[in-house]
Amino acid sequence: MAMSHMAADITVVIPARNAAATLDTVLGSLVADRPVIREILVIDDGSDDRTAAVAKESAQSRGLPLDVVSVRLGSAGAARNVGIERASGTSIFFLDADDEVMPGSLSLLGSALAGQPRAGLAVGASIRRAKGRPDKLKTPHGYGPDRQQNTRRYLRNELWPIAMGSALVAGWATAGIRFPETIGLDEDTCYWASLLARADIVAIETPVLLYHHDEARMARRFITAPRKTFLAIARELNGLAAAGVEQGPLQWRKAWIAQRIARQLIKHRMFADAAGMMRAVKAHRELGRSWKAAQYLARIRFGRLAGNRPDISVDPAAPRRTLIVSFDPAYPPVSGADLRTFGNAGAAAEFGPVRLASVKPAGSMQPPDRDIRVVSLATEADKRSHSLGWRRLKGENRIPRPALARLKALVREFRPDTIVVESIPLFKLLHPLRPLTRQLVLDMHNVESDLAAQAPGNAPSAVSPDIRRLERRAVAIVDRIWVCSKRDRERLNAIVAHRTPIDIVPNGIPRAQGSFGTLPPPPGTSDGFPVILFVGHLGYSPNIDAAERLASIILPRVRQALPGARLVLAGRSPDPAVRTLSEPDGVVLIENPDDVAPLLSAAHLCIVPLRTGGGTRIKILEAMAAGVPVIATPLAAEGLDLTGGEDLLLSDTDEELADLTVALCFDPARMARLRSRAHDTAWSRFGPRAIRDAVRHGLGLDGASR
Known part of the structure; x- marks a missing residue:
């Protein structure tokens, strides 16, 4: 069972996510052990800083054998598993991207492991460093030859936990054993427990690791969606029974995890959530x-009697309850506005529970994420009721009075820390909501006054004054404003004088949990070449105009050079003018598609010839994320800060859009480069992590201002 450990035969696995600031120090700490290191695998998990570049530069300058593996997985456990699969050494050393190895530690651990033929892991002491506290030495002790007893005592905290970066694992010992990928807490405990159940352990008292403990970050992991976190950890612990781990220590561990979460919840004055956790503790006879x-x-x-709640101004680490109010239901998401709103809800749900409330009645479907619930504020009968306000400006939505009453009741029940109101058309809700929440946010999908002035035949002076007045008044009411792009922030700053913070929360990739996390293969040509796709709300006037020009001007010009070209128009609520476009040869209309993923898989490129419209175009992001090259007007891509000629191709005229299409189709090498660049740009700048970070800032969680 044991394997010999030879020189230069250790694989070092370092999961990294935006670790450019610390990686050079981490790699520098490995230099003394270069003779025993076969390879260093930095698993770059979707970083949007210089993580990969810093790793390569640091390793090259120090003569370290390093390889960067780029993935988008979203958890340290999943990244470590990639390292296990890629490792070519006979033993593996896991190191976090912000910790440091003591000089000579790998050699010391390797010798200890080689000296014990039945040992599957060698563990050394570690030094914990936390801000404002003295360093703490943690020495492994109490391990014996009985594997079942080691596992039992480890799960019950009767042995010092094994710190990541303090253990060297034999390759044979980890065969078939992997880190849990769905949890960010206790995933290392599950892994070490599985190893202890399989193999012997050799412990040394010499410190091999200096690790940096961030208590605030750890607390956030416990108190963000605590019930969801606990259930996920409990499921993973239950899975250890298949490895022969006894039920007794597993049950104890689950109760202890619940108690540990409750401790943080109490500390952050989240007493209702803490009470829920303590029910799991009370169910255990001992704890x-x-x-x-x-x-x-x-x-x-006593805390619940006092009625205390977390204060966002004092503790940004506490879970945030977010209420998002829209006019149309945001779930299931179909149009651009729905996709943005639901995407922001998904990001906000990472920091606490979310309610999506719509003025229009929503269906009975609920999102699969239990932290997001959909609520209707109005019913069909409310169409006959009085609406808010004695006068409704052009561009404002009609809001029935019963809808406001239900919204106030929802606020009293849900107690949101932040209320996000979707766009200026819901202006009449801002004043009633202002005293009901600590933080009121206006999500401006578009700068509406600017958008109105863009419409054909509209002079700015004739359309925008009323809307602009609403925008100025809204800015003075709310605490924060969200916009889609830098360009929209510049436009808004130009028309308002109030110093309300304006946060950029870009539109994200729709349905980012779909199948396009990696670049898919290019489509075939059996259904014609090229297949040109245009996706959007086909009852929206800018999209109607774009579809008409695609069918009547752009497609015929493309078909002169490429007779097999086809145009696919896909979207909900097609205008009668769009329906007639399906009659010409080569044009296909797909009404209300359930899923656009198959359409993107079959498309060779997307053309987006918008001449009017605002915000940032989700249809472009969706195509790029699926690896579909995009050809568009500059206005269509406005606000995305994309590079013409590299991320996508741009032109102002229909004729040149057609010519760019023909030229690209006759240049397969350039089309392949454009596919790859578009895909990488979309996922790195508009993927789930980027949107989560933007929403976190927009909720005021990072204490910064832009």
Whole structure:
């Protein structure tokens, strides 16, 4: 079972996500062990800083054998598993991207492992460094030859936990054992417990690791969606039974995790959530009757009587309850506005529970994420009721009075920390909501006054004054404003004088959890070449205009050079003018598609010839994320800060859009480059992580201002 450990036969696996600031120090700490290192694998998990470049530059300057593996997985456990699969050494050393190895540690661990033929892992001491506290030495002790006892005592915290970066694992020992990928807490405990159940352990008292402990970050992991976090960890612990781990220590561990989460929730004055966690603790015969459990229950009882709640101005680490109010239902998302709103809801759900409330009645479907719930504020009967306000300006939505009453009741029940109101057409909700929440946000999908002035035949002076007045008044009411792009922020700053923070929350990739996380293969040509796709709300006037020009001007010019070219128009609520476009040869209309993924898979390129419109174009991001080259007007791509000629191709005229299409189709090498560049740009700048970071800032969680 044991394997010999030879020189230069250790694989070092470093999961990294935006670690450019620390990687050079981490790699520098490995230099002394260069003789025993076969390879260093930096698993770059969707970084949008210089993580990969810093890693390569640092390794080259130090003569370290490093390879960067680029992935988009979203968890350290999943990244480590990629390292296990790629490792060619006979032993593996896991190191986090912000910790440091003591000089000579790998050699020391390798010798210890080689000296014990039945050992599957060698563990050394570690030094924990936390801000404002003295360093703490943690020495592994108490391990014996009985594997079942080691596993039992480890799960019950009767042994010092194994720090990531303090253990060297034999390749044979980890065969078939992987890190849990769905949790960010206790994933290392599950992995080490599986190893302890399989193999012997050799421990040394010499410090091999200096690791940096961030207490605030750890607390956020516990108190963000605590119930969801606990259930996910419990599922992973249950899975250890298949590895022969006894049920007793697994049950103890689950109760202890619940108690640990409850401790942080109490600390952050989240007493209702803490009470829920303590129910899992009380169910355990031993921990539920402990003095500590009694203390926690008493603190929860007194805290709830006092009616205390987390204060966002004091503790940005606490989970945030977010209410998002839209006019149309945002789920299931179909149009650009729905996709933006639901995408922001998904990002906000990473920081706490979310409610999506729509003025129009929503269907009965609920999102699969239990932290997001959909609520209707109006019913069909409310169409006959009075609306808010004695006068409604052009561009404002009609809001029935019963809808406001239901919204106020929802606020009292849900107690949101932040209310996000979707766009200026819901202006009449801002004043009633202002006293009901600590933070009121206006999400301006578009700068409406600017958008109105763009419409053909509209002079700015004739259309925008009323809307602009609403925008100025809204800015003075709310605490923060979200816009889609730098360009929209510049436009808004030009028309308002109030110093309300304006945050850029870009439109993200729609349905980013779909199948396009990696670049898909190019489509075939059996259904014609090229297949040109245009996706959008086909009842929206800018899209109607674009579809008409695609069918009547652009497609015929393309078909002169490429007779097999086809145009696919896909979207909801097609205008009668769009329906007639399906009659000419080569034009296909797909009404209300359930899923655009098959359409993107079959498309060779997308043409987006918008002449009017605002915000940033989700249809462009969706195509780029699927690896579909995009040819568009500059206005269509406005606000995305894309590079013409590299990320996409741009032109102002229909004739040149057609000519660019023909030229690209006759240049397969350039089309392949454009596919790859578009895909990488979309996922790195508009993927789930980027939107989550933008929403976190927009909720005021990082204490910064832009």
